[in-house]
Amino acid sequence: MSSADVTHAWGAFQRMRTQLAGRIYRELARSTGLSEPDFEVLFTLDAEPDKTLRSIDLRCALDWEKSRLSHQLRRMTERGLVTRETCTTDGRSTIIVLTAAGIETITAARSCHEAAVSRYFGEVLNTEQLAAINQIATLVLDRLATD
Amino acid sequence: MSSADVTHAWGAFQRMRTQLAGRIYRELARSTGLSEPDFEVLFTLDAEPDKTLRSIDLRCALDWEKSRLSHQLRRMTERGLVTRETCTTDGRSTIIVLTAAGIETITAARSCHEAAVSRYFGEVLNTEQLAAINQIATLVLDRLATD
DNA sequence: GTGAGATTGTTGACGCGTCAACTAAAAATT
């Protein structure tokens, strides 16, 4: 496990990620008008039974900086994908609600996204390789967590 | 190889990448003041014997949009890391030259970057796992290339 | 209850990334 092996694998990993995400989210943007962060926000809200989350819970689910979410929600509100409503139980909080337009958009986007992930990622890899990714991700994330 | 397996592996991959890059480049920024794109530009120039590349060659090496490189070089020029010089053989081209300050910066940054990649990535994975990453990246990149 | 500190969220500044429109020079076509 030489240093050159690590560098090489790191380079391959970076190239794959860049190209893959670039392709998937370019296709998504062209077919649905959604960016990657748009998609993540709508996807997370759509998974809730009432299509609603408190801002703080959305933030935790996405693991985003608070200002990042704030800026993102401002833009998405202006486009009519979500609305902000006041929270009655906690004056600091905001409730984020998926609009009808938001639901329609994410429904179309989900299948487009799934198709792209399947095509460029899922179809290319076998069960062992998918398992290897899970294992590797677990090891790396554990290391990051324990620092 | 169910659809759920693919979705799960994709999620693990995305989480790993986000956390890993976030950590590595946050450390790099704190110790050297360089962003990820700063590092990539300096690293590529530093690999040249004369610390110099034509803008177009730098663009190909990085696989960046032309406007992206143009904006990046403007900021880096203002900070004194590189300079632009006119190309005598092709009036359209620009020569990008690493300054003394740029060389000093990338020299420190390289070891910082290597240490972080090793610590959070190389040390955690064994030879088989590094090989698996190379194999997976090759498969995915091939698929993207053939579309 | 009151005041200290933590939690939730917004804003502004600035770097980053893409797209489209543009300039200028080289290459190819005629």
Added chain:
DNA sequence: AATTTTTAGTTGACGCGTCAACAATCTCAC
């Protein structure tokens, strides 16, 4: 040689991401 096309690079607008500063609300010790 003149015209067209391709190539190299810049610019401006706008979305994205982080940081630091700020405001408002809640919590809890007292």
